Amino acid sequence: MTAATETNKFNAGWRSGRGERFGGVDKGLSDWLGLLIQLCLCRFFAGLLVLLQSSSYVTRADHDSRPNFVLMMVDDLGIGDIGCYGNDTISTPNIDGLAADGVRLTQHLAAAPLCTPSRTAFMTGRYALRAGLGSTGRVQVILFLAGSGGLLPNETTFAKLLQKQGYTTGIVGKWHLGVNCESRNDHCHHPNNHGFDFFYGLPFTNFNDCKPGAGKGVLVDVQETLWQISVLLTLASLTLLAARASGLLRVSWTLVAFLAAMSLLSFAAWFVPFELLRTWNCIIMRNGEVVEQPLKLETLNMINNHVIYVVRHKDGPFLLFLSLAHVHTPLFVSEGFTGKSKHGLYGDNVEEVDWMVGKMMETIARLGLSEKTMMYFTSDHGGHIEEGPKGGWNGIYRGGKAMGGWEGGIRVPGxxxxxxxxxPGREVAEPTSLMDVFPTVVKLAGGALPEDRYNTSESIFKVHFFTPNFSPAGAVGCYHTGVCMCHRPFVTYHNPPLVFELSRDPSESRPLSPDTEPRLAEVLERVKRAVTEHRRTLAPVEKQLTWTKVLWKPWLQPCCGTFPFCSCEESNHTSAAAE
Known part of the structure; x- marks a missing residue:
């Protein structure tokens, strides 16, 4: 039995197709390892492009023109929320039709279980760690639109490479990879600076603070602490002032003034960045211009703009990245989908997503572009199970959003x-990744791949060096914190790491042991060597998710109007052009 054949028995385990799936360990390795969730071994594998172009899946390989690309990504969608992946209560006929007319991937993996690192990997074809956007600290995503962290200008995205091949490139929807570095209009992280000729959408993301009455979503514990400090300092200064006025205590005016000033500062630190989050973070931009602040996602402007984009560039070649704000909380739908599903507002969201996919397919067909256009549908990671009925369902897979390497957080529709x-109607069972889209799109467009993607593996084991501590005990989720954290004391380290065989244990409930798998020691030794090799390929990069990078900076705040009085509204129309 060959080594490759033997390793295939760890089909859970064993994943072929990518060379950068790593995990973090407690000792001997740096903190970055904690975010990455796979271990790579062995030889180069050609990946998704080979799978799609093999005789099993392709009807005609002698195509005479480069395709257009429509890449559709949903936010926080669970793999179990779609009919063609097993859901029989939420209606998704258009997505199911897309699968029936094409190829469905059954082991399609996100590069991370959170938005910012997953989207970084998707855009660049390599793990977010290499772009400075991988973290195992308190902050793992971009938290403020007016922070200075984001996708560095020197990063190579598939959009940049397609521009060089003569493609017109556009993104409609969510970005969440930063905007500015040093000034309000430098747009160093903006989509227009990363290969997209056109951008219309959310430069940040949809989150609870964007919807009045939906609660808070950013650093809730920090907000509560600042508020409590402000209240205590105010009470202390008022008490001392009353004591001095009544003659009970001899208190200096300096102390009273100091406490009052600190109270005002702590109140400002709470109120300005947090209570005004809807104004600061929740905006719509068209290219570099703010056109709606705060945003109103119930309109149809997103769907209108992506249809207009395709119509205007029908002569191609074009790339459209439709990055939907659905189904991230707070949930929103246009009027026609309210109450339509059997699963409340979340089901309404999924069914509106399906309608938008159908609208895109209809537009492509009406323009006679179906055979000239490759369409792709996925989610950035698994569903947010701590949201309960407002979150997604990850089917039989354990875990979800923000839960490290548990399958429910990284296995996504493809x-x-x-x-x-x-x-049409084919399935690919081989493991594939969101990162495989980068080389697939670039090669089909006639471009050359960069030499620093590090796709050097054939056999891949997924191991868990640590796992999140679920709370309350017995739950499969971190309900006390809203999402699982990736640092002490919120994780348990495993030495040796946990290994599962997904082909027989897809819910990852029975870790392998030397008794159940005699070759486990050999596997772990190869894992150790793979980690060492991975570390050797890492180059220094400026970290983008430090506190100094992510915290709100007023001089970086995008604004329509005069700062801080930022306010503008875009009408629900179809005349706005995607130039």
């Missing part, structure tokens, strides 16, 4: 459709 090129 559907490709290209009529006349891909055989």
């Amino acid at each position: 559907i490709f459709r290209w009529p006349g090129r891909l055989n």
Whole structure:
């Protein structure tokens, strides 16, 4: 039995197709390892492009033109929320039709279980760690639109490479990879600086603070602490002032003034960045201009703009990245989908997503572009199970959003459709990754791949060096904190790491042991060597998720109007052009 054949028995375990899946350990390795969730071994594997172009999946390989690309990504969608992946109560006929007409991936993996690092990896074809956007600290995503962290200007995205091949490139929807570095208008992290000719959407993300009455979503514990400090300092200064006025205590005016000043500062530190979050973070931009502040997501402007983009660039070649703000909380739908599903507002969200996918397919067909366009559908990571009925369902897979390497947080839908090129109704069981889209799109567009993607593996084991501590005990989720944290004291380290065989244990309930798998020691030794090799390839990069990078900076705040009185509203129309 060959080594490759033997390792195939760890099909859970064993994943072929990518070379950068790592985990973090407690001792001997730096903190960055904690975010990465796979271990790579062995030889180069050609990946998704080979799978899609093999004779099993392609009907005609002698195509005479480069395709257009429509890449559709949903936010926080669980793999169990879609009909073609097993859901029989939420209606998704258009997504199911996309799969029936194309190729469905059954082991499609996000590079991280959170928005910012997953989208970084998707855009660049390599782990977010290499772009400075991987973290195991308190902050793992961009928290403020007016922070200075984000996707560095020197990063290579697939959009930049397609621009060089003559493609018109656009993104409609969510970005969440930063905007500015040093001034309000430098736009160093902006989509227009990363290969996209056109941008319309959320430069940040949709989160609870964007919807009045939906609660708070950013650093809730910090907000509460600042508020409590402000209240205590105010009470202390008022008490001392009353004591001095009544003659009970001889208190200096300096002390009273100092406490009052500190009270005002702590109140400002709470009120300005946090209580005004809806104004600061929740905006819509068209290219570099703020056109709506705060945003109103119930309108149809997103769908209007992505349809207009395709119509205007129908002569191609074009790339459209439709990055939906659905189904991230707070949930929102347009009027026609309210109460439509059997699963409340979350089900309404999923069904509106399906309608938007159908609208995109209809537009492509109406323009006669179906056989000239590769369409792709996925989610950035698994569903947010701590949200209960407002969060997604990850099917049989354990865990979800923000839960490290548990399968429920990283296994996502993956559907490709290209009529006349891909055989309809096929399935790909081989493991694939969101990062595989980068080389697939670039090669099909006729571009050359960068030499620093480090895709050097064939056999891959997924191991858990640490796992989140679920709370309350017995739950599968971190309900006390809203999402699982990735640092002490919120995790348990495993030495040796946990290894599962997903082919027989897809819910990851029975870790392998020397008794159940005699070759486990050999596997872990190869894992150790793979980690060492991975560390050797890392180059220094400026970290983008430090506190100094992510905290709100007023001089970086995008604003329509005169700061701090930022306010503008865009009408629900179809005349706005995607130039």
